[in-house]
Amino acid sequence: MAEPVSIAVTGAAGQIGYALLFRIASGAMLGPDQPVELKLLEIPPAMDALQGVVMELDDCAFPLLVNAVATDQPEVAFEGVDLAMLVGSMPRGPGMERNDLLEANGKIFTVQGKALNDHASRQVKTLVVGNPANTNCLIAQNNAPDLDPNNFTAMTKLDHNRATAQLALKVACAVDDIQGLSIWGNHSSTMFPDLLNASVSGTPAMQAVDQAWYENEFIPAIQQRGAAIIAARGLSSAASAANAAVEHMREWVTGTSSVTSMGIYSSGAYGISEGLIFSYPVTTKDGAHTIVEGLTIDDFAHAKIKATEQELMDERDAVAHLL
């Protein structure tokens, strides 16, 4: 049997963590022949609940799960890990000021970035799920100067999947018929879901829908989907976020033939400010992600991409003291 892959998950006793761990341990992320070790991080008040989650993992008798460690120490959770899934964060709550939000997350992600820098595998692949995901990832990456910035990513796969599903619903096709769709920018209400480079069964997607629907219905629906889920469930997206995290990591590790979306370190491609964590259309192979080149960016798309870039630059300015 293969050597186990060591995987850290933070916020492991939270709703997304709970939806995520059992899928990882069952083999859904890395396949049915890949043993895994889970290193689960929580804050001290959640350690009892986390112990209960570990008991439930035991109760599944997963053949692939060789070990599950529960800890409130980042340096323990990240020791030697191959994959780090940073799910826990302080989301914006009612009445919370922007500075409170940034300070709370700054504390979490500076500490975790340093712990990754000092303790993780030198090839650790890091995915930030906890919001604000792009800027949390930026903070972690900047606090891990010894690691390759290309190994820090933020999740826009949930937005990617939402956009795919809504387009499939609109044009009454199977999700697999859609290719080339992607998400640009920030995982926030400024994200730009790009149908201009998408196809449906080989035909350009924009031939199947009209511009007014795209601009006035589709884009706002994707941007506001998280709020719509909360309104219906009374809880934020958990299982769908966990599913996207599984797919993000699976595609990153095992490769994919079709275009997906990842928030990655910008080296300036498509004119984006260098060093931002920016979602691009990417493909993956042999554990590396590559930006899709030569895409059509019309004036409409350019304005949308610049707007989400500006938001990320503003966020970066606000956390400059943590970088």
Added chain:
Amino acid sequence: MAEPVSIAVTGAAGQIGYALLFRIASGAMLGPDQPVELKLLEIPPAMDALQGVVMELDDCAFPLLVNAVATDQPEVAFEGVDLAMLVGSMPRGPGMERNDLLEANGKIFTVQGKALNDHASRQVKTLVVGNPANTNCLIAQNNAPDLDPNNFTAMTKLDHNRATAQLALKVACAVDDIQGLSIWGNHSSTMFPDLLNASVSGTPAMQAVDQAWYENEFIPAIQQRGAAIIAARGLSSAASAANAAVEHMREWVTGTSSVTSMGIYSSGAYGISEGLIFSYPVTTKDGAHTIVEGLTIDDFAHAKIKATEQELMDERDAVAHLL
């Protein structure tokens, strides 16, 4: 692509349902080449939450999920279904009398049994997860006289997995090294986890542990595991129960080479009262379950099996008016 398998899940917006649906839709239950249709049943007050769950299923863009229907009508949920996973039930709450519990569940499972009888596929495979699972299954089966009683089962796979994991922990082996272990009787604190017929890497399990540990630590730990999870998490088992349900159905549909545990309709094997829904050691092949024959039942095991049988007979007497 294969024809979709139509799967009803009741209690679909509850904790177990939420942990279950995404695993089914991702292919974890029936494999990566089998499309599925989900027919999700909830009670009217939970329909908004269920709509949110369906939105999250959409947001996963699962290629295998061809449709997800949300309804509060059993006859809609069960129309033509191939598999029925009855997760929703009224568990015993604080201060709830036995008769209240039986009446509440009697109402649910008589209605659902009749709806399965009148609307489901003639080969529908039914799994009852909602507690008290064996007697809820008994009620449903008795209200579906046109269906094969062998197609009604209650879940003891969670107990089976818990016992496997705890034995593996005790003897420091991999879970796959354990064979022949099983659960007899009721999914309740009287269940009998059988190590007498189990082996560890080919050696009898009882050579690796002593009788005092087996009787005084192992059996009570498995019988009381659900309460231990609640004490740690503050919530009852959900993801581990969902995982067991996935495995129960997968093994039933696709077959397994090793012994597992299922609550099935008793035709009198091992002297158990005919017609009870009783957990036995079984193997599965071609969509059918077969009780393992010729097992060693010593005096200790016989007494334990008779005690759990007696509990199920008492439960049957209490719901006799519903059968």
